[in-house]
Amino acid sequence: MKTLQSTFAIALLATSVIFNANAEEKKTEKNEAAASTTNSIANYKMSNLKVGLYEAGHVNSLKLNLTLTKDAGKTATVKLMDEKGNVLVEERISKNETAYSFRFDFSETPVGTYYVEVINGNHIVTKEVLKGKGTLSY
Numbered sequence: 001m002k003t004l005q006s007t008f009a010i011a012l013l014a015t016s017v018i019f020n021a022n023a024e025e026k027k028t029e030k031n032e033a034a035a036s037t038t039n040s041i042a043n044y045k046m047s048n049l050k051v052g053l054y055e056a057g058h059v060n061s062l063k064l065n066l067t068l069t070k071d072a073g074k075t076a077t078v079k080l081m082d083e084k085g086n087v088l089v090e091e092r093i094s095k096n097e098t099a100y101s102f103r104f105d106f107s108e109t110p111v112g113t114y115y116v117e118v119i120n121g122n123h124i125v126t127k128e129v130l131k132g133k134g135t136l137s138y
Contacts, residue, residue: 048098049076049123053116053138060134062106068118072098076120080104083113106131 048071056063070076076093078100088109093100104116106129114129129138 049118049120049125051116051118051125051127053127053129055136056103060136062131062134062136064104064106064129064136064138065101066104066116067099067101068093069099070097070118070120071123072096074121076100076118078102079115079117079119081115081117082109083115088114106136 048069050069052067054065054067055061056065066078068076068078070093073095075095078089078091078093079087080089081087089104091102106114109131111131111133114131116127116129118125127138129136
C-alpha cells in the first residue's frame with residue numbers, strides 16, 4: 001500500500017510541476033504580446049507628424065499652402081494626386097528637416113477631388129482637397 005501511495009504522490013508532484021511550467025510559459029507569452037502591443041502604440045504616439053493646409057493670400061486664391069512638422073531622422077514624401085491616383089507633384093523631404101512648407105497652385109487644374117498624402121516612416125496622413133470653379137475646400 002505504501003508503494004501505491006508513493007507512486008501516487010510522485011505522479012501528483014510531476015503533474016503539478018508540468019502544470020505550473022505550462023502556466024508560467026503562457027504568462028510569459030501573454031506578457032511578451034502585451035509589451036509588443038504597448039511598444040507599437042508608444043511608437044505611433046511618439047510621431048511628430050502634423051500636416052496643415054490653408055489658402056495663400058486670400059480665400060479663392062487657388063493656391064494651397066501645406067505646412068508640416070515631422071520626425072527628425074526619417075525622410076518624408078509629400079504627394080498631390082488626382083482622384084484617379086495620378087501623382088501630379090511629388091516632393092521628398094530630407095531626414096534632417098523637421099519643418100517644411102510647400103505651395104500647390106490649383107489655378108490650372110480641372111474641377112475635381114485631389115488628395116495630399118504625406119508619408120513619414122510608418123505614418124501616413126491623407127487630406128482631401130475639393131476644387132470647384134474658383135474655390136478650394138479641404
